[in-house]
Amino acid sequence: MERNTFTTVIGWIAAGLLVSKSVIADSAAADASNLDIELTRLIKAQNISSIYSDKGQSTEKVALGRALFFDKVLSGSGDIACATCHHPNLHSGDDLSLSIGVGGDGLGYERKLGKARPLIPRNAPEIFNRGASQWRTMFWDGRVEIAADGHRISPADEKLPADKLENIVAMQAMFPVTSRHEMRGRKGDLDVSGQPNTLAAIGDTDFEEIWERVMGRVLAIPEYVALFKQAYPELATDELHYAHAANALAAFQTKSFTFEDSPWDRYLRGEQAALPEAAKQGAILFYGSAGCSSCHSGALMTDQKFYNLLVPQIGPGHRDSSGFDIGRARVTDQKKDAFAFRTPPLRNVAITGPWMHNGSYMSLEAVIEHHAKPLEMLQAYDASQLDPSVKKTFRLNTSTILVMSQTFSPEINVVPELNSQETEQLIAFLESLTSPSTQDLSYLVPQTVPSGLPVDR
Template identity: 75%
Template sequence: MNIIASGWVALGFLFFFYQVSKVSAVESVVAKKFATDEASLDLELSRLIHAHQINAIYTDKSQSADKVKLGQLLFFDKVLSGSKDMACATCHHPNTHSGDDLSLSIGVGGHGIGYTRVLGETRLLIPRNAPEIFNRGSPEWRSMFWDGRVEIDSHGEINSPADENLPSELLDNVVAMQAMFPVTSRQEMRGRKGDLDITGKPNTLAAMGDTDFEEIWARVMARITAIPAYVDLFAKAYPETSIDDLHFAHAANALAAFQTLSFAFEDSPWDRYLRRETNVLPTKAKEGAILFYGQAGCSSCHSGTLMTDQKYYNILVPQIGPGHRDSAGFDIGRARVTDKKEDAFAFRTPPLRNVAITGPWMHNGAYTSLKAVIEHHQNPLEMLQSYDVSQLDRSLGKTFRLNTSTILLMSQTFSPEINVVPDLDNKEMEQLIAFLEALTSPSSKDLSHLVPESVPSGLPVDH
């Protein structure tokens, strides 16, 4: 190599090192900027978390193992239903994220589970969407159902469809109070007068009147305790109560204990972030959280630890489905409970943990994408007027009521609180959705371990 050539080689090396150092300088500038961006996001978010007093979800896990075991078997046992064809799990199955994947639930007489479930002949859809039942054991819960018909009100009074018939002194909490009602509902579990059960015998629970709560509960309990394995399970769960003193309320408490423990999930990226774990929340989700608790106004209703204020709003969600016969085929929501005209079409703000995996959304499953749900919040009236029925099953789509008188009727009780939601651009929409996705607990995705092999009645368990 002559002297000139080696000069070139040396220059080449120099140039190479110059390039490398330039790249890494750029990279470190980017990294620094990224770190400061991330740090300023964290700072802004911690300010909002503090201002809104947001805490990670917490559920009481001190449930007795014997009560939970009993509750699990009851939850999957169709012996609780009039025709022995429905269990709680039919509509709140672990494999469908504790809901049923349907817009509107299919009750007595239906077949299958999940979105392939089909309606029984001559039966109607249940007018409402089966909510997920995650984290209902959090102590903040005061109301159950989309219309809050089971609730502990602000004066500490207990309201329910059974009024003074509800044995509230025996019931552990609002989740247990809720569990008293599916067995009394003709559509959900009890059946119609004249129905035969799956063995062809008369459905004895359907014969009673709709307000004979005490008698219905007594008969369901008699059915359960006629099975020796349940007698043992109750004796273990309630060692101080003799078998003759058991009330369906004891079964309801066990159902609540099972739901509380088994559907409690505290490991969503958002909850981990709230517990001050770092590097768990994607940047986009942080940006979404800042919108949610800031400018997008979401937290004015989806507030607190549960992400619901447990209040009722009419945000003009399209009316679909059979509704209720006593209100001209509409579902008037909270007004069914309060009898107040101003509460018509108002529904309880839903909680949002695991929301990304629990569609279809809204009280009647009217929307099948989160984007459409958020768009609806931005422009309720326009979204109602231009509602796209093609997202529904065809027969359900046909039930959508769009005419001037329906819109006028619904608009009369519109909740102006929803106007806090501004128009959001595509980027903001993506950020909000990323935040909603960060509310999904990874350990809630596969819950098949909650499904028992068999139940004491020997009736089939849906797997």
Template identity: 40%
Template sequence: MASKTKKLGLVSLALCIGLSLNINVNAATPHKKSNFFRYNGGISKTDILLRKKLRFHDVKSVEKPAPQDPAMVELGQSLFFDKELSGRRNIDCETCHSPFLGSADGQSQSRAQGAIGLGPSRRQNGDERFDFLPRNALSLWNRGVPGWDVMFWDGRLSGNAQEGFISPAGDDTPQNFTNALGAFSAFPITPDEEMRGFPGQLDVFGQPNELGDLTDEDFVEIWDLITARIVNNEGYDELLDAAFPGVEQKDLDIADLSNAMGAFMTEAFTALDSPFDRYLAGDNSAMSDSAKRGALLFYGRANCAACHSGGLQTDFEFHNIAAPQVGTGRGDAAPLDLGRGAITGNPSENFQFRTPSLRNIELEGPYMHNGAFDELEDAIRHHLDPFTSLATYDASQIEFELAGIFQNDPQTLETILSTLDPELVVYGRPLNDNEIKDLMSFMSALTDPASLNLFEIIPTSVASGLPLAD
């Protein structure tokens, strides 16, 4: 059972190598070393092989987001941590995207309305109505990077400011979002079990929750009510005026508030100074030998880069990797979760989920769309041999209330495996334990050390005056 504990050389030779790797060596002479030499101090056989692999897979340094407007960031920070955005004023964005928990919540599937506490210790609050959210909370790392245009495990929200946005709100989807991350901020507000609350419930002040009697499909009404809460709160006047100079507050809408939260999340959760980033920038000493061997496997025999491609280790596409079907399931197919297939209506896309980025991956377990694997190594081993992993899966590693909800009857397993992505294959012999350790080392090299302590992004208070803690 997976545990539950969280947490070079001659100049002529060098010139040839540099040229073969498309590195600028024009200044490499015995009297004046190039930036390559000055920065690297040498190159090993492993580095030669790895840089060829990276070049073959077109893995380049990631373009960082443009600097964010400080006034928008400040407003977005307050909104992100403000329970005023939930129907009962009892949940904020940080509940499921905590800076202390890898910008996620450390749970297989999230506990939202009807629960109290933070992260894995969050539990049902007395006898309040409580439903698990159907999926694992996705992290927020690098979501503001240009080109990140797909959100949620099933991709039901996508788009950009140039081409427009598509969402579950259909024709009511605002088109004035800055990017998909901004758009993302508007949607956790709407489901009853997430932030909106259930009918008949009171807020923390004992007042009626005006959002409770609406439905999950009443997007415009919900957004208008939440926007009204913020613009009518005197505590937000200064922040709103600074973020939207010359705009009357009455003309603001949910997209404006969401764009501010997107600006904050971009500022707070962009994590592009990992050892791998420094290696991509030319520093051969940035990664350990084990991490380099792991990268060679990742971009070679283990075939991870077939889906986890590019500088962020994601193709932003959807794949069926035969993740165990555990937990509540989602929609009409519950207790199954059909993933992308439920959005497109195409059975061939059943059980497909968006490839997650692997940046800071070791910080954000549990893993898979439903948090089926508590440990990253187990998730990696599943990718390397999904047939064995699915057949021998131990559901006791997920949230204890969900452990008994595992769809492992032969017909379901056969159905899942029948559309298994063909890219999920290891070339040659299976990886041994030492090679898996090397893969794990490469996963660690994807962690930005600055992400280990984000205490400074947490405000001391929020503009509404509501408490930060439960």
């Protein structure tokens, strides 16, 4: 009798455990379903869609663009290429707070500043998904823009060969070769062979001559003549303009750095299991109470507008702005735009630090905290996190804070302070924006380039 009673009790316990497991499983499933329901509601309300870029680029144009992207022949002294600051092995950036331009040596963390050379005032932005049709601005200050009426705006004004440029990525590619600190060099520089840097001798606003000289040195190389002929068979060599090189650079970047397979993009296409639960909770925060999507909106996750977030002032700034980097105001010449920078896109954001327009933060946690309390974070900024060459450029005093605060963007006030769990969830969502295809892009790096100059790798 006792044995039968014991067996019965054991049976009740086992049955109870099975019921409990079933209830827990049902509860978890219900929680997951509720997350998806709420996230789907937010996605529809804000008209969010997966990113899409037309990767259907001419094979010949992509091949030409690849060669140009890695070839230092485009620079005045032959010592820096587009890839130096936007390298595939460094997630299309350079892993530095502020880039090191002409006269530098090395790649990424190991790159060294040239003697008596300044740092580039801003962080090198990643170049993922720039072929998407929604793009209408380029650079942190938006100095390259396609206006709503189609008018093309750039530092070159009417000198820009707009009729020859295929898209805004090509427009952007026209200007690094004209920048003294980025690629062109300063007057009196010698190139890597000890000869005078002829590009550096040209005036800063003589864009047409700069582009003509760059094309002249490129087309002096027989392999490039052949590559241009394959990419533009309808044009004679003497009809080629640097704009055609820019179009090829744009084709290479669009074809090679476009990725639409992040967990978030898969979720947007209907794969609910692609996104972990923590990332779903983070997405609900992002598109809901955290207010992130008020600026990081749409398929690009940027409204392409400009805001002053009181980001710490580091870097050499600009001589005509008392050593400050006043951002958008350098383009518009309007005080209200001082210290404002474009909202960055967020695809692959977790792998493209340091963050902010000047790489002032080394973690996403710090970036999130700065958005919640910008003035407090500015006042408490710890410059010890910076590389010594950058640290010595940090400026923080009462007058700096007062000047910057005059044009603070009130839009940032929508961001609340988050607790540690909410921050972790938000970061889980930001990590879900990383494409697995970006893990190894070394296949994009060529062994050699037509000029014979060394390839950064």
